[in-house]
Amino acid sequence: MSAVMQEAAPQGAAAMVEVEGLRKQFRVRGAGFGAPAKVVHAVSGVSFSLQAGQTLGIVGESGCGKSTLARLLMGLIPADDGRVSIAGANLSQDAASLKALRRRMQMVFQDSFASLNPRLTIEDAIMFGPRVHGVPPDEARARCHRLLERVGLDPARFAGRYPHEVSGGQRQRVNIARALALQPQVVLFDESVSALDKSVEIQVLNLLRDLKEEFGLTYLFISHDLNVVQYISDVVMVMYLGKVVEIGPAEVLYERPAHPYTRALLASMPSMDPQRRTLQAPISGDPPSPIDPPSGCRFRTRCPHAAPVCGEREPALVDAQSGGARAACHLLDTASGHPLAGKELS
Numbered sequence: 001m002s003a004v005m006q007e008a009a010p011q012g013a014a015a016m017v018e019v020e021g022l023r024k025q026f027r028v029r030g031a032g033f034g035a036p037a038k039v040v041h042a043v044s045g046v047s048f049s050l051q052a053g054q055t056l057g058i059v060g061e062s063g064c065g066k067s068t069l070a071r072l073l074m075g076l077i078p079a080d081d082g083r084v085s086i087a088g089a090n091l092s093q094d095a096a097s098l099k100a101l102r103r104r105m106q107m108v109f110q111d112s113f114a115s116l117n118p119r120l121t122i123e124d125a126i127m128f129g130p131r132v133h134g135v136p137p138d139e140a141r142a143r144c145h146r147l148l149e150r151v152g153l154d155p156a157r158f159a160g161r162y163p164h165e166v167s168g169g170q171r172q173r174v175n176i177a178r179a180l181a182l183q184p185q186v187v188l189f190d191e192s193v194s195a196l197d198k199s200v201e202i203q204v205l206n207l208l209r210d211l212k213e214e215f216g217l218t219y220l221f222i223s224h225d226l227n228v229v230q231y232i233s234d235v236v237m238v239m240y241l242g243k244v245v246e247i248g249p250a251e252v253l254y255e256r257p258a259h260p261y262t263r264a265l266l267a268s269m270p271s272m273d274p275q276r277r278t279l280q281a282p283i284s285g286d287p288p289s290p291i292d293p294p295s296g297c298r299f300r301t302r303c304p305h306a307a308p309v310c311g312e313r314e315p316a317l318v319d320a321q322s323g324g325a326r327a328a329c330h331l332l333d334t335a336s337g338h339p340l341a342g343k344e345l346s
């Protein structure tokens, strides 16, 4: 467990979510007839732990493995390697264990439509999970109506409607109610507000904050939007090509990013403050393909500080000098052999 999150939690509290060495590769066909199969290194050894009641924001460019990580955590796809435990119970792939996991952890996806059956009314969609888990119909219905009310949808008006009869923002509120209907301890959001208009997005974010307080939830919040992640997160984890490059308390990470990739991401973030707005994009182009990722540090091909050691050895997550955060960069390790290691960067 990282020092960061031990500090952030009360003494002796056990982690709500614990992930160790999680790994997932996809085999894909090579280009051209008879070409050998290739391997996509989607998630390459991710570890973190999260205390109850906290929100972990997960950021990184498209394709860095956020959704694959989410699917692994939810048991939707099997991991090649690694361990996940939720509320002290290990996730394994047998049906009973997955069913137990569903009660502890639920997920809200980006596409509010895709996750709702078009033939089920909103009420039936929300009641479905509890019914599968043996909650009697009357109780499940009462729970559904309470939740609809709580997410800002009047049950009298919305319970009998179909998904296509409500707006995108309302549909996402339905998905949130549906996720909460099993009374989970952990909720995982994968770009859940990304498709919404800005004004609706902030309302839904505020709703999520309130619900977290009220139900004592722990959140995993995936987004490519750094502003949104800053707004909602206690701890932030930055991913690059399937790996964690930095993790730490949100305020530390945003104020004093330690990893060159985190710095570049933040510098390209549209600032609310015009004084801090940069004109030049400090990071350009796309990340390299996760088929054949660069040796050593995967960020080195885009890093302004890359040195030979960066291609030779993979940097481990170490405490960054900025305090509180941990980052995987040879610059932060004075013994790494990087010529600039331990020096203050401009």
Ligand SMILES: Nc1ncnc2c1ncn2[C@@H]1O[C@H](COP(=O)(O)OP(=O)(O)O)[C@@H](O)[C@H]1O
Residues within 6 Å of the ligand: 026, 027, 028, 040, 041, 042, 060, 061, 062, 063, 064, 065, 066, 067, 068, 069, 290
């Ligand atoms: N089922 C799959 N088969 C092959 N490649 C996949 C599959 N799912 C994801 N990938 C690849 O894994 C990498 C990570 O994808 P993903 O987890 O969706 O990233 P993100 O959510 O951060 O955009 C990408 O290169 C993607 O193309």
Ligand SMILES: [Mg+2]
Residues within 6 Å of the ligand: 066, 067, 068, 191
């Ligand atoms: Mg994704």
